[in-house]
Amino acid sequence: MAKIYQHLTTQERAVVMTMRADLCSTRSIAKRLCRSASTISRELKRTSGNGVYDANLAHAQCHARRLLPRRLPKLHKDGALFEVVRHQLKLLWSPQQIARKLKLLWPNNSEKSVSHETIYNAIYMHPRGELKR
Numbered sequence: 001m002a003k004i005y006q007h008l009t010t011q012e013r014a015v016v017m018t019m020r021a022d023l024c025s026t027r028s029i030a031k032r033l034c035r036s037a038s039t040i041s042r043e044l045k046r047t048s049g050n051g052v053y054d055a056n057l058a059h060a061q062c063h064a065r066r067l068l069p070r071r072l073p074k075l076h077k078d079g080a081l082f083e084v085v086r087h088q089l090k091l092l093w094s095p096q097q098i099a100r101k102l103k104l105l106w107p108n109n110s111e112k113s114v115s116h117e118t119i120y121n122a123i124y125m126h127p128r129g130e131l132k133r
Helices: 010-021 026-034 035-048 056-067 080-090 095-105 117-125
Strands: none
Touching: 010 026, 010 035, 010 056, 026 035, 035 056, 080 095, 080 117, 095 117
């Protein structure tokens, strides 16, 4: 069964702030909020730059991090490698052959090489006709 992760709420952050100001331990804060101690520890590490935890600032930083763009996969539809891999697949190359060839072409550039597993994942992810033969 998959775990469900929930972000800390504004109220939980306020509790963290008051308990931290009272010099409570990370574990006691976690126990009070029924959260993992590592969750509280990560929250404090991420948002206590000057040693003081501010719930409002932490909430604003969390919201800002959510809006940051995610890194696109190497075989994104508009990426440079996508066309190379698609062309090789049309020539009936296997993902292993393509991965090996890319590594030989650009041995020192990890951005221009992918593993055969990545190619297989891209084949199964994209709609029929984009990467599938």
